Amino acid sequence: MALDKMSDEMKTQENEVVEAKRQAPRQAPRLNERILSSLSRRTVAAHPWHDLEIGIYAEDDRI
8 A cells, every 4th residue: 555655656746747847948959959050041141241251261352
């Protein structure tokens, strides 16, 4: 009888844990997932000037 009572208590605790996990706010995706998703969204430039090469990687046309 005591074993049945312990088993029922354990099931109740497991159900409470499962319910708490289900109701918990979703955590942020892992870093790799965030990086990959952000890369996939940037395949097309939003404006023509976004394709311009500026900064240290720009070709130098002043020669």
